[in-house]
Amino acid sequence: MGRAEERRARQRGGHRAAPRPSSGATGSAAVGTGTPGPRAARRAAASRASGKGGMRRFFTFKKLLGAFFGLCLLAMGAFIVLYLLIDVPKGNALAQKQSNVYKYADGRTTLARDGDVNREIVDLDQVPKGVQYTFVAAENKSFFKDAGVDLKGTARGLLNTLSGKGKQGGSTITQQYVKNYYLSQDQTITRKLKELVISLKVDREKSKDYILAGYINTSYYGRGAYGIQAAAQAYYRKDAGDLTVAEGAYLAALLQAPSQYDWAAASDTSKTLVKQRWAYVLNNMVGEGWLSAGERDAMTFPVPKEPQGAPGLSGQTGYLVQEANTALAKQLVADDSASDMDDARALVDAGGWTITLNIDKKKQALLEKSVKDTLTSKLDPKKRDVDGDVQAGAASVDPKTGKVLAMYGGVDYTKHFTNNATRTDYQPASTFKPLILAAAVAEGAETGNGDPITARTIYDGTSKRPVVDRNGNKVGFAPPNEDNVDYGDVTVQTAMNKSINSVFAQMGVDVGMDEVMKVAGDLGMDVENEQAVPAQTLGTMGASPLEMAGVYATLDNHGKKVTPAIVASATHKDRTVEFPDPIGDQVISREAADTVTSVLTGVVDDGTARTSVRDNPDRNGQQVAGKTGTSDFNRSAWFTGYTPNLVTSVGMFGEDPKSHAQVPLQGATGLLPGKGRVNGGGYPAQIWAAYTFGAMGETTKFDLETNQGAAVQTTPPPEPSDTPSDTPTNEPTTEEPTTSAPESTPETTPEETPTGGPTTSAPGDTPSSPEFSIPGNPDDPQGRSGQ
Structure with a gap:
């Protein structure tokens, strides 16, 4: 290799591989063959040593330690910044x-979540x-x-x-x-x-x-x-x-x-x-x-119990929860914890409440069973359209404490959202009549002749007899009796037993409708927006089973006001809501309340409830007071009754499932048309009896302070004259009505037909022959329905 080539080789840094020297080549000959000489080798070794030393100089222990502490300081600084920037937020x-x-009255058993x-x-x-x-x-x-x-x-x-x-x-x-x-x-x-x-x-x-x-x-x-x-x-x-x-x-x-x-x-x-x-x-x-x-x-391992489905709102549970929530919301408004009901309901819906109801688990189950066995198991909408219109509602109250012990709101809360036990859109009909008598006795009212109104006072029970004021003037109201039956002269006791409309219409005017409505309100009915007119004597205002149970509980409690209470207590994490005492002041005299109770025992023993209640084999001598009722055109049927320890009101309502309009119950469960009315002495009284006689403990008697009524043994009164008088007198009688209704089954027991239209009949008219059928057109203004 010439010098020029050697120089170019060195400039290229020896990247081109030189031929291997022969075994005999030494010294300068090696140069000629392209093999580096000793000087070049030394330079290469020095260059490699210089590179390793540079790395060691860069990654020294001190530098690594410094970098570690630097990172720690950086992390600490970042954490301090985070600590300052991040606040404790509100809970999610x-x-x-x-x-x-929601718990049952025992405070332990859960009703629902x-x-x-x-x-x-x-x-x-x-x-x-x-x-x-x-x-x-x-x-x-x-x-x-x-x-x-x-x-x-x-x-x-x-x-x-x-x-x-x-x-x-x-x-x-x-x-x-x-x-x-x-x-x-x-x-x-x-x-x-x-x-x-x-x-x-x-x-x-x-x-x-x-x-x-x-x-x-x-x-x-x-x-x-x-x-x-x-x-x-x-x-x-x-x-x-x-x-x-x-x-x-x-x-x-x-x-x-x-x-x-x-x-x-x-x-x-x-x-x-x-x-x-x-x-x-x-x-x-x-x-x-x-x-x-x-x-x-x-200690031994505590094996957990089998899982249960979360208590839902189906069946009766939803009705009970709904009513408990309403009661709590009302109390939150009453004690100024909420400004209005919307605000109160929002507080309840926010959750966290433990609400103990007064509902007795056993009585609740018994009431549900009584409705099913007596009524709903007999309904078949596929066979009879009217069966699909039937609704039932009931409420049971302890008259001594005011606690709501059981409630039936409908077939199922998830299927029928309206609580039939608390709805107020149906007429209570003749279950209102005892309130007229209560007002009469409480106020010492007199007939138009100036005679005191008592259980033995005689009234003219002629159907469609025009009601007159104290001056003998017609007031424009002459209601027919059930099936237009004329009863002639009857005592107030008999009029209550047979639920004679004409008698109580006249009695209401004798007492004064303003006073009747006042006493009704005092006893627990919502009459604030109701007019004090004679038609109200037939129970034409709206009421609920729960409301009527409270009214009769006040009578049962000797005139001390009972306001039904479904909630016993309500607690939140930070507070307890105080509820008022369900037992209030004396709103009518004990004598007045006890007189009504005494009279109402006759409805059971010798009146419209005798078949379903008096003759029930489970009665065992239990003393019972109560009243049946059926509204216009058989759209509702009632029985509200009580023993000394339990008051229960049962209602049946005709409701179109699509339009929710009120419709007749006639023919339900296959009862024959015409005479197939659903009366208060039928299914409502049967449900009441099945529940009450199953729920009561020992047999009890009423403790009454009165000298009148069916529960009191009295000297037989003298017989009245044969000719019905035009105006009431207080001469007692033992005779049965001049024209009496025939005996019949509970579903067709004659009672009352609430209507408000005037008639042309005058006092003293010859009694007409009784009729025992309902007009074909249920919208007939003079249409007559069951008791």
């Missing part, structure tokens, strides 16, 4: 949402101390000492999130509470950093008890239960305050894997694991000094 809506819990989230927040002091410690032993033994965070666990969680391994344990109770209450379950770096900062702040600002309470109230335990109270009910059917330490340890163990550890659904492996977890919790408690070794050794 889901974590605060609760259900309302109403709400999207099955949670009932309880204060920590409502949870036994030992049960509180089970959660600390399970999740965070250092809870009472730490600063609210576990840096190692949080770092591990961050690394797992970054590496895609998902959820990782190791968080403190404080961190888990922060995640449940303030944040979300998202597995993100941002959420975990927020959790760390907020946990530190919460630990500084809140007590450990506050945090522990929040944790056990927000955690999910499986079976749809959020919070320890719902979990206690779901797994052991008891309140959190009644849990044992062993049961608490199981619930605490559940939190690690609620679905896997639910004993009812767990595999054999999962059962083994949850028992090990349960033992781990208890052993930790022993180690921390929260449980003695002897107590621990005595």
